[in-house]
Amino acid sequence: MDTPKSYHQRRGSTPSPLLMSQTLWSSTEKPCRGLRSDDEKGVNVKVVLRCRPPNEDEMKVKGPLVISCNELKQEVAATLNTAIKQINKSFLFDKVCGPSSQQKDFYDQSVAPLVNEALEGYTCTIFAYGQTGTGKTYTMEGEAVKEKILSDFLFNGEFHKNAGVIPRAVQQIFDILESQKAEYSMKVAYIEIYNEEITDLLSLDEESKSIDEKTRKPLALMEDGKGAVFIRGLEEVTVSTADEIYKILEKGSANKHTAETLLNKQSNRSHSIFSITLHVKECTHEGLELIKCGKLNLVDLAGSENILRSGAKEGRAREAGEINKSLLTLGRIINALVDHSGHVPYRDSKLTRFLRDSLGGKTKTCIIATVSPSIQCLEETLSTLEYANRAKQIKNRPEVNQKVTKSALIKDLYVEMDSLKQELHATREKNGIYIPQDRYLSEEAAQKALVEKLKFKEFDLESKNKKLIELQDLYDYQRQLTADLTEQLERTRRELKNAEQAFNDLETKYTRAKETIQEKDYLVSDLIKSEKAMTDKALELRAKVENAESEISSLFTKIEKSISRQERNRILVQSLQNKLTHQLEILKRKTAVSVTNQEQQLNVLLEDTQSFLATKRRATDELKTQLQKLKDKYSSDIQNFAVPAQELHENSQLAFREVNSEESKHSSSFMDLVGKISTDVNAILNGLQGNIRELEVKINAFVRQEQQYQTRRYQEIQITSEVLLNFFKTLNTYISKLRLMDEKSQSINDQQLCTLEEKFEELAASEERQLIKKVAELISASNSKKKRLVQTAVDGLRECSSIKTRNLNAEFSNIQGCANSAYDDWTSYIGSKEAHHIEDSTRLEFWKSNLAGNIDCCLAESEGVEDRWRNAQELLLCQETRTINSIDCIMKSAMESNGKISTQLSSTVTSILEETAISRRNLISAIESLQKLDRNECEKIYSIIHPCVEDMKQMKDSHSSEVSEIAENAGKVLTDEYKVDEPSSSTLRKKKS
């Protein structure tokens, strides 16, 4: 319980006799122009923010509290941090009271100073503004006004803790006035503005409460000639004690339009104004009595309402529409005052018209903005905060109401009292109207003027009435329209709310959609780009394919060219082969001829040798026979010689002469024989030597011929080999070029295909990833389709190219293998042939040198034989000479001694015979050895020549077989090549087509 201040000593004292005219409420007091220095510039409207604690419903919902109050900083912050909305706003006010603030504290801190100002003679207004259900009535009146406050106060002299501003202010005023022991009068009025109609809440008695709404008499808001606004017919109740006020308050509160809404069980559907008018007597130092006039308007505005949330329907909705309309006007006035715009639309609502002076006038104004801390009311709370924040900037120029002297006041009152008395008297008498004559005259004149005026006014009134009726109709229509519009507005609001919600959703969706669209756009642009790139690539690829096609066609042309070239080459090779075969044939023939020649020559040689040997044998035989003959002749001669030896002995001289002659005969015959033999031998030797020389010449010619042939053949082979090598080289270069080209094109194709595939896969992957599901599905389907197509195309291309490459490679490998093998064969053949040639040449050289050596040997031997023959001849001659000499000696000795001589002679002859036999034997052996030597030599030569001939024969045979083999191989290779090429070219042509 709050303890009221102890300054109400005059509680229960009789009311002040001061009577206030009806115009007092209408602010007719002449304002005293004594402005305080701080008031001169204007004083801002004070704004106090009060935040109530969350109610049960809000606590049930368990929504977050979005309003936080900092009472020290006088700051209120609205914070919301959700995914959809984020709010972070703070406002500063003159005073901020949080949910925990108590009524007493709130009053003491926020309202009490203003009440003091009212006591000072100011007109003070306190507005309670806020969303419905935020505690305006709780703040202004307090909780359980009827029962508690009063009873508590009456019984305990203490306020209930929930007592609001009005009882506390009344109590404060009484307390102060009584503490000052001042003479005062206090009048209170309690009105409500409901649906733009002003009703006196205190004039309604118990009966009229039950009366229909329409019977409530609305009061008119009027302006006096000085611009002051007053309510005609408003009953002001003079109060002298606080208790009276509580009862009045209770009565007025009971008469208020209230209803249950979703947000408040007892929601005020009207604006209520509780006015306290004070007249306090003051005595000046001069003893002059002045009346100080103060006024306190305590306005409990109807709650600004979200019709959708408050659940107001039909009549309630109309009420809410009216409430919102007047609050809107209030807001517009605040804006106009803050923005200093010329026109301030006070007249747009009765509330603002009546409280005109409180906003931008001479009044001291305080606005109590009430808010809820819950998230559900955030929107309205923010609106209230903005509203209050704006109202903070309104500047008033408060002035103390003019004080009147007590005598002037009494005089005025007396005049009024007199006129009232006269009216009363006339009314009581009911016999006409009594008025004093001068008044009658003046009034008659005035009446006449008034009649004139009235006539004019009547006319005016008539037209105005008409206009009024029209306006009324219009007004009714407008009202109806307004109601409809309000309803519509509410509906629209609801729809707007829904739309807002939907809009928010849509906005989020839109943002998402925008993002998606952006993403899609990006993707589409990306896709377009990729498609463009792909198209470019495809075009590029097409161009490349076309290029490749042209290249392939050029390749085909090249291949065709190469085929034709190969054909030509084949023909060339064929012709070469033919030539080769022909030449080989010729060679063969030549070799055969040469072999035949050689054979013939050899045969001739053999025959010659044999004939030479036979001749030699014959000559030897002849020699032998001759020698035999000679021997026989000698022996017969010797035998014949023995007989005449006797005779010789006897006839030495004669015999000697005879022997001499015989001897000379014999010696000449012997010499002839020897000469003959020697001629024969010489002839034989000469023949042999000629034969040998001929043979040598022939062999030399044969060797030369063979050498020339070999060299020619070697040169031919070299040329052919060079041609073939060149051919193989060109073939190889072509193949390598083709292979390189193919590899290049293959690698390029592969690379391009790989890059294309990679890019496509990348793009497809990114597309798949980024596109939304449906599009992704479609795109993935199309991608997979494309992929399949591309894959098949790529695979086809790859397969085709790989087949091509494989075929080409196989063909190249075949060709190259063939070429290589041919090359190898050829090289090895050439190598072997070269080696053979070199071997043959060396062997021939060796043979030649051997043959030459042998021939030299033979010649030397024959020369040796000749020498030996010559020696033998000389020996024979010597022997002959010696024989002759010895015969001479013998003859001489025989001549000297007859007896001895014959013996000696016979022995000498024997020895001669022996010697002759020896020499003959020597000769024969020499001849035999010569024969043997000759035979050996011939056999040797034969044995040398024969293998040579055989070798040559073999060589020729092997040459011819090899050549034919090579020719066959070459032909086969070429035929194979063409066999390979032809189908491949036809396959390629097919592929190309």
Ligand SMILES: Nc1ncnc2c1ncn2[C@@H]1O[C@H](COP(=O)(O)OP(=O)(O)OP(=O)(O)O)[C@@H](O)[C@H]1O
């Ligand atoms: N500061 C507060 N402390 C405790 N309770 C409060 C406070 N403010 C308001 N209330 C409670 O909230 C409810 C609604 O208050 P009140 O009727 O004063 O709201 P209102 O703003 O006057 O609404 P309306 O505009 O509809 O008349 C009441 O039950 C009241 O007791």
